[in-house]
Amino acid sequence: MEMFNFLPPELIRMIIFVALLIGLVFLNALVMVYLERKIAGHIQRRLGPMEVGPHGIFQTLIDGIKLIGKQLIIPRDVNRPLFRLAPLLAFTPVVLPFVVIPFSQKIQARDLNLGLVFIIAMSAINVLAIFVAGWSSNNKYSLFGAMRSVAQNIAFEIPILLSVLSVVLMTNTFSMQGIVTAQSNIWFIIVQPVAFLIYFIACIAETNRAPFDLPEAESELTAGFHTEYSGMGFGLFFLGEYGNMFVVCSIATVLFLGGWHGFTLPFNDYGAIIWFMFKVYFLLFLMIQIRWTYPRVRFDQLMNLAWKYLIPISLVNVLITAVIVKL
Numbered sequence: 001m002e003m004f005n006f007l008p009p010e011l012i013r014m015i016i017f018v019a020l021l022i023g024l025v026f027l028n029a030l031v032m033v034y035l036e037r038k039i040a041g042h043i044q045r046r047l048g049p050m051e052v053g054p055h056g057i058f059q060t061l062i063d064g065i066k067l068i069g070k071q072l073i074i075p076r077d078v079n080r081p082l083f084r085l086a087p088l089l090a091f092t093p094v095v096l097p098f099v100v101i102p103f104s105q106k107i108q109a110r111d112l113n114l115g116l117v118f119i120i121a122m123s124a125i126n127v128l129a130i131f132v133a134g135w136s137s138n139n140k141y142s143l144f145g146a147m148r149s150v151a152q153n154i155a156f157e158i159p160i161l162l163s164v165l166s167v168v169l170m171t172n173t174f175s176m177q178g179i180v181t182a183q184s185n186i187w188f189i190i191v192q193p194v195a196f197l198i199y200f201i202a203c204i205a206e207t208n209r210a211p212f213d214l215p216e217a218e219s220e221l222t223a224g225f226h227t228e229y230s231g232m233g234f235g236l237f238f239l240g241e242y243g244n245m246f247v248v249c250s251i252a253t254v255l256f257l258g259g260w261h262g263f264t265l266p267f268n269d270y271g272a273i274i275w276f277m278f279k280v281y282f283l284l285f286l287m288i289q290i291r292w293t294y295p296r297v298r299f300d301q302l303m304n305l306a307w308k309y310l311i312p313i314s315l316v317n318v319l320i321t322a323v324i325v326k327l
Contacts, residue, residue, distance in 0.1 A: 014099075017109035021098040029242040033060040036288050043292045070231035075138065078228065082136035087229065087236035089129035094243030096122045101250045102176050104260045104272035115176040116164065119251060123206070126244055127153040130208075130215060133237075134225040145224030148299060149208065149215035155306035156202040162314035163199035166192055166321045167255045180259030189256040194317045196256040198310050200283070203248040205302065207241060210291040214299050249283040250276075 034049070034057065041048025049056030074083060100115035102108040112118055127149055134146020168174060170192075171182040182188075189196045205212035216224030226237050253259060253276060262275035297305075 014109060017099070018095070021109065022095055024098065025095055025239065025243045025246075028246050029239050030060045030064070032242045032245065032284065032288075033063070033238075035285070036291075039285070039288045040292045043289070064235065067232050067235040072229075072231040072233050075228050077138045079136040079138070082132050083228075084233075086129050086133035086136060087233040087240075089132060090126060090240035091236040091243070093122045093125040093129075094240050094247065097247045097250075100176055101247070102180055102254065102259060103276050104269045105177075106269055107273060108177065111175060111177045114174045116168070116174040116179070116251075119176075119247065120161070120164070123244065123247060124153075124157070126240060129240070130225045133229070134215075137225070137228040139228050141221040141223075142225050142227050145215040145217075145221050145227075149225060152205055152208075152212070152214060152302065155303055156205040156310070159198050159202045159306065159310040159314040160206065162311070162318050163192075163195040163202070164251075164255065166195040166314075166318050169318070169321050169325050176254050176259075180254055180261065183258040183261060187256065187258040187261070192256060192317075192321070194313065195321075196252065198314050198317070199252060199255070200286075202306070202310060203252070204287060204290065205306070207244045207248060207287075209241075209245070209287055211294040211296050212302055213291075213296065214302060217296060245284060245287060246280065249280045249287070252283055253279040 037056075037059070038048040049059035052059045052062050074080060097119040099109040100112050100118055102111070130149040131146045134142040134144075134149070137143070167179060167188055170188065171179050173179060173182075208215050215221075216226065218224075221227070226234055229237065257279045260272035260276040262271060
């Protein structure tokens with residue numbers, strides 16, 4: 001360790017945290033793919049994966065190894081630099097929001113005073129990755145999926161920001177720790193149920209999850225923006241998707257469900273982390289259940305939901321919140 005003595009202790013701490021967070025992203029993807037298959041199986045009255053390991057628990061790991069071993073085929077007429085860049089754009093920014101997520105009062109890589117703005121900014125890069133993938137693939141189905149994703153992102157980013165603004169008006173801070181601390185007595189889902197509902201619905205659309213998965217609608221667009229991708233290029237898009245799901249559910253936990261505050265477990269770092277992860281995975285379970293319960297909507301229905309309903313309701317909610325805070 002003496003060879004690292006010239007590095008600042010804070011930098012060493014950040015490097016360790018980033019390495020752990022990258023591991024968390026991969027572990028979360030493994031867990032989520034397995035849960036998705038099993039929950040889908042039970043909802044559809046079947047077993048799901050059962051062959052590899054007890055109850056198919058190693059199936060996701062084997063699939064990951066299979067993707068790593070597959071050849072990344074690049075079609076002849078694609079834009080090669082952008083085609084290669086898109087999967088990295090989809091995955092790399094997913095790790096950065098984890099830096100400011102408070103898993104407990106002490107377990108947080110960095111508490112930025114603009115942490116919430118930082119997360120929203122990093123999450124917005126995902127749609128850029130999808131657009132680059134669709135445009136560079138030189139495939140009409142990929143391009144249609146990319147265009148849908150951009151329109152969907154613009155529409156649903158607005159109600160998300162307005163829902164977040166309702167909480168910021170109440171706490172007067174963008175710090176993730178500050179927002180959690182403000183909920184030590186009451187969780188904001190009790191006083192802001194409309195903002196939570198709008199945020200959660202909009203986040204399902206932002207992460208391209210069914211019933212709002214129009215950018216990759218297989219019945220219409222083959223596989224949408226990642227039609228031409230294979231091997232680990234294809235796998236990085238799924239790592240990015242499950243990472244984004246974890247991020248949006250973590251933000252919902254911080255903003256509306258009290259973060260690491262709990263009821264019965266001892267209030268130490270371990271108890272706080274257990275409470276935080278329980279809330280996050282409960283929301284992830286809801287997202288999976290919604291996917292396998294409701295059919296995919298049409299694109300015009302999706303746009304109408306955002307522009308005619310979610311945005312006006314969230315604007316009214318922000319206005320009411322501002323008036324109450326001012327009074």
